[in-house]
Amino acid sequence: MNASDMHETIRGLYLGVFDPLAWQRSLHALCEQSGSIQASLLVLDTSQQTVQVRHMVNRAPDNLAILPPPYRLHSGMPVSGSMPVGGWHIDRRDTTRATAPDQAFRGQALDDVGLRSVMACLVDRRPTHEIYLALQRPASEDGYSEADARALDWAIPHLREAMILRDRTHAVAAQGHVSADLLNRLPFGVVVFAESGKVLLSNAAGEPWPRRLLPGDAADGKGSGWRLSRPFEDVVRSLCDPNSLQPAQAIQAIGADGRAAQIVAVALTPALYLSSEWEGQPVLVSIHENQGPPRAVPAVLRDLYGLTPAENRLAMLLNTGIGLPDACMQLGIKRETARSQLKAIFTKTGTSTQAQLAHLLTRLGGILAEPAGHEAQAV
Numbered sequence: 001m002n003a004s005d006m007h008e009t010i011r012g013l014y015l016g017v018f019d020p021l022a023w024q025r026s027l028h029a030l031c032e033q034s035g036s037i038q039a040s041l042l043v044l045d046t047s048q049q050t051v052q053v054r055h056m057v058n059r060a061p062d063n064l065a066i067l068p069p070p071y072r073l074h075s076g077m078p079v080s081g082s083m084p085v086g087g088w089h090i091d092r093r094d095t096t097r098a099t100a101p102d103q104a105f106r107g108q109a110l111d112d113v114g115l116r117s118v119m120a121c122l123v124d125r126r127p128t129h130e131i132y133l134a135l136q137r138p139a140s141e142d143g144y145s146e147a148d149a150r151a152l153d154w155a156i157p158h159l160r161e162a163m164i165l166r167d168r169t170h171a172v173a174a175q176g177h178v179s180a181d182l183l184n185r186l187p188f189g190v191v192v193f194a195e196s197g198k199v200l201l202s203n204a205a206g207e208p209w210p211r212r213l214l215p216g217d218a219a220d221g222k223g224s225g226w227r228l229s230r231p232f233e234d235v236v237r238s239l240c241d242p243n244s245l246q247p248a249q250a251i252q253a254i255g256a257d258g259r260a261a262q263i264v265a266v267a268l269t270p271a272l273y274l275s276s277e278w279e280g281q282p283v284l285v286s287i288h289e290n291q292g293p294p295r296a297v298p299a300v301l302r303d304l305y306g307l308t309p310a311e312n313r314l315a316m317l318l319n320t321g322i323g324l325p326d327a328c329m330q331l332g333i334k335r336e337t338a339r340s341q342l343k344a345i346f347t348k349t350g351t352s353t354q355a356q357l358a359h360l361l362t363r364l365g366g367i368l369a370e371p372a373g374h375e376a377q378a379v
Contacts, residue, residue: 001033009155013162017169023162027057030155034119034148036135041163042120044130054131083122086156088149091118117143121152124160133159189287192268195240195280197233209287212253213263225256227330232263239267240281253287254330257298258316261289297364305348314341318354319361 001009009029016023031039041054083089120134133156137144180203183190189206191213193199199210212225213232229252238246246267253261268282298316301307307315310333317327328338342354351357 001029005029006154010158013155013158014165016162017166023055023166024057027055028059030133030152031057031059031135034135034144034152035137035141036119037138038136040134040136041123042132042134044132046129085122085125085160086153088119088121088146090144090146090149091120119144119149121149121156123156124163131163188289189285191285191287193236193283193285195236195283197236200282206285206287209285213285226253226261227332228253228263235265236283239265239283254317254320256313258313258318258320259289260320261287263287297361300364301349307345307348311341311345311348314338315345315349315357315361318342319358 009026012022012026012029016026027039027041031037036059038056038058040056042051043054044051117137118134119136120132122130123133124131133152135144183203184205186203186205189209190201190203191199191206191209192201193210197214202210213228215226232251235249235251238244239249248264248266250262250264253263255261263285265283265285268284298307298312301312301315302309313331314327317330318324322330324338324342325335328335331338333341345357346352349357349360351360
């Protein structure tokens with residue numbers, strides 16, 4: 001194999017971290033260089049002494065290929081742990097019918113497989129298993145020699161490093177999938193913001209919140225209908241200020257329909273960054289929405305009692321337990337306007353106090369929250 005082919009084979013091994021076809025092409029190249037009809041990566045369980053095939057390339061007709069696993073090692077193979085990493089074992093015995101019990105990799109019904117020689121290199125040793133590169137030649141060709149093994153020595157370190165890199169990449173990918181699934185299962189919102197306000201990460205419950213916290217970034221340029229006890233930009237600025245040792249910041253958000261949410265933001269330390277592309281100081285935000293009445297309650301109040309949108313907003317906000325003065329501040333209305341709206345709410349709903357109004361809304365919420373098909377019993 002010339003230098004160009006060697007470099008291309010090495011390149012394919014590392015590209016194989018993401019491209020299985022590149023990995024297969026490189027194994028095929030090693031197979032060709034050694035005059036083999038088949039190359040396999042075999043994983044030996046050191047406690048059970050059983051072997052499983054991890055990867056295989058085949059240059060032979062079907063009747064000359066080693067059959068699929070399981071394989072079991074016989075006494076002629078090196079004892080686990082006795083071979084140095086990078087060392088070679090050459091088994092030159094025939095694997096025809098007469099010597100089938102002594103073949104190196106015993107498979108299922110190999111009587112028709114005409115293999116003369118098996119050559120295996122210990123590529124890597126792990127706490128629970130060993131990984132071998134195994135090459136096979138047919139009976140029609142000469143068996144392997146020490147020179148054949150030495151001719152492939154250059155590839156073994158690259159094969160080992162590529163496998164380690166591949167395993168680590170797959171492990172990180174698997175952890176990423178699990179983490180994403182767990183994040184999406186959380187009952188509260190999670191969003192990671194860059195210092196600039198860019199969203200770096202969000203779970204399903206957190207997706208609506210960037211435009212609620214930073215309404216100026218909304219596509220339509222309009223407000224989100226949520227009022228914050230403090231501008232979120234100030235929270236991010238405070239957490240990202242190197243001169244301010246603020247471990248966390250908390251604010252409250254009130255929706256137009258009276259829903260409330262508590263928002264807690266913390267600055268991530270460099271050790272917790274999930275991506276090297278996260279420039280500046282990322283901020284982790286968790287959003288916990290209060291469990292208020294079902295969102296269908298405002299529509300029922302409108303249709304059943306004729307409440308206007310403004311009266312609906314006030315009724316739902318008062319139902320969270322806050323007083324009329326605080327409701328006026330959060331809705332941005334005057335005290336006289338709020339009193340006028342509250343009087344109209346009492347008249348339309350047949351109530352006379354905020355306690356009676358809250359009781360009515362609670363009953364409506366309980367009815368609307370009942371599962372479909374459930375029939376309420378008269379009391």
